[in-house]
Amino acid sequence: MASPDQDIWVLAEHSDGIVQPVTYEILAFADKVARAINGDIVVLAAGHPARPAAEQIAAATGLDAIGLDTEEASFDCTETHRHLIRRLAGSHPPRLLFIPHTTMGWDLAPGLAVDLEASSLSAVCGFTGTSDLVFHRRILNGKLLQEVRPVKDRPAVVTVVPGAEGPFTATTTRPGSVKIYEGRSLPGRVKVLGYVDPPPGSVDLRDADVIIAAGRGVGDAENLKSIHELARLFRRAAVGASRPLCDAGVLPLACQIGMTGQTVSPKLYVALGISGALQHIMGMKNSDLVIAVNTDPNAAFFREAHYCVVADLHEFIPLLMEKILRFRGNPPE
Ligand SMILES: Cc1cc2nc3c(=O)[nH]c(=O)nc-3n(C[C@H](O)[C@H](O)[C@H](O)COP(=O)(O)OP(=O)(O)OC[C@H]3O[C@@H](n4cnc5c(N)ncnc54)[C@H](O)[C@@H]3O)c2cc1C
Numbered sequence: 001m002a003s004p005d006q007d008i009w010v011l012a013e014h015s016d017g018i019v020q021p022v023t024y025e026i027l028a029f030a031d032k033v034a035r036a037i038n039g040d041i042v043v044l045a046a047g048h049p050a051r052p053a054a055e056q057i058a059a060a061t062g063l064d065a066i067g068l069d070t071e072e073a074s075f076d077c078t079e080t081h082r083h084l085i086r087r088l089a090g091s092h093p094p095r096l097l098f099i100p101h102t103t104m105g106w107d108l109a110p111g112l113a114v115d116l117e118a119s120s121l122s123a124v125c126g127f128t129g130t131s132d133l134v135f136h137r138r139i140l141n142g143k144l145l146q147e148v149r150p151v152k153d154r155p156a157v158v159t160v161v162p163g164a165e166g167p168f169t170a171t172t173t174r175p176g177s178v179k180i181y182e183g184r185s186l187p188g189r190v191k192v193l194g195y196v197d198p199p200p201g202s203v204d205l206r207d208a209d210v211i212i213a214a215g216r217g218v219g220d221a222e223n224l225k226s227i228h229e230l231a232r233l234f235r236r237a238a239v240g241a242s243r244p245l246c247d248a249g250v251l252p253l254a255c256q257i258g259m260t261g262q263t264v265s266p267k268l269y270v271a272l273g274i275s276g277a278l279q280h281i282m283g284m285k286n287s288d289l290v291i292a293v294n295t296d297p298n299a300a301f302f303r304e305a306h307y308c309v310v311a312d313l314h315e316f317i318p319l320l321m322e323k324i325l326r327f328r329g330n331p332p333e
Contacts, residue, residue: 007039009094011085013104014045014053021167022100027061028165031096037128039095044068046081051180058176061168065176068185077190085188086115093118093155095116101159113157119150121158141287142259142282162206163263163286184218205257209236210268213257215242217273217313221250226317227272233324238263240325244276258283272313276301
């Protein structure tokens with residue numbers, strides 16, 4: 001395969017022909033880096049079929065995209081993606097390869113860095129510098145920011161945490177070019193057997209504009225009814241949770257927000273009965289507007305929130321719902 005002479009590659013995440021929103025966040029990060037180092041971005045979409053994803057990205061961003069396709073049985077496996085990217089890189093690997101810090105990214109990045117004889121930097125959330133880039137990572141549960149520098153004159157494979165940036169803003173309406181490369185006879189030791197769908201009707205937290213997040217203060221599972229009712233008042237809303245609720249099985253693990261859960265950046269985050277432990281805050285600190293409701297006036301969450309409500313959430317939720325409905329000219333009976 002021929003390798004394009006570009007500085008920055010960004011690996012897209014897509015499934016069933018749909019590009020995942022995390023791709024556009026990583027592209028926004030890559031775009032900032034590209035401006036700093038005066039580099040060009042090429043987006044890679046690996047998997048099968050790769051063309052729809054590559055075309056969507058090129059149309060939405062104006063960036064050039066390359067689809068890496070193979071019809072082999074192991075097409076949907078990161079091991080296969082690794083072989084495809086290595087072949088594309090050939091003897092001209094990019095200076096930087098950005099990959100989302102997701103389950104796919106964790107799986108793929110270290111091995112790919114070995115293949116490309118590259119520096120491997122994981123869970124990056126920011127950067128400084130221009131020609132001499134320094135990347136930032138949160139360590140020790142987010143208490144410290146670590147600065148890391150890739151080795152000079154070598155490529156670097158960098159995983160970027162979702163939510164590190166908002167979505168990419170295109171500066172042109174002209175679509176980028178699309179090229180498709182097909183890989184054959186790829187070695188593979190892992191086979192993806194299938195997927196288990198999430199429960200029907202659940203909105204992906206990372207796609208949600210509004211997140212109503214429940215903490216241990218909510219109490220019993222039956223109290224969740226009012227949380228779901230509140231969420232239903234908003235379009236593109238999802239219910240999230242702190243870890244204890246997910247550990248207890250009150251809400252599915254997919255709802256967990258924080259260091260060991262999802263990283264989210266909605267327009268509105270309503271935290272109900274969540275203390276504000278650092279491990280939770282790490283997952284939602286990029287939210288645009290934060291409202292926290294807690295009976296404890298000294299709750300740590302109040303240091304993060306734009307609006308702090310000292311109240312019992314069970315009393316506050318019906319009042320808030322009533323206000324919203326009245327405001328929309330649809331008062332409750
Ligand atoms: C390695 C590690 C990783 C972790 N990862 C995560 C993670 O990804 N996500 C995560 O969330 N946590 C994570 N945790 C756990 C985290 O440290 C906290 O223990 C957890 O976030 C606390 O959840 P909480 O705020 O719901 O519960 P609590 O700390 O018990 O807080 C409950 C809050 O509800 C308030 N409250 C009680 N009743 C009411 C009421 N009626 N109305 C209003 N407020 C009320 C209380 O005042 C209190 O502030 C992790 C911990 C470790 C060690």
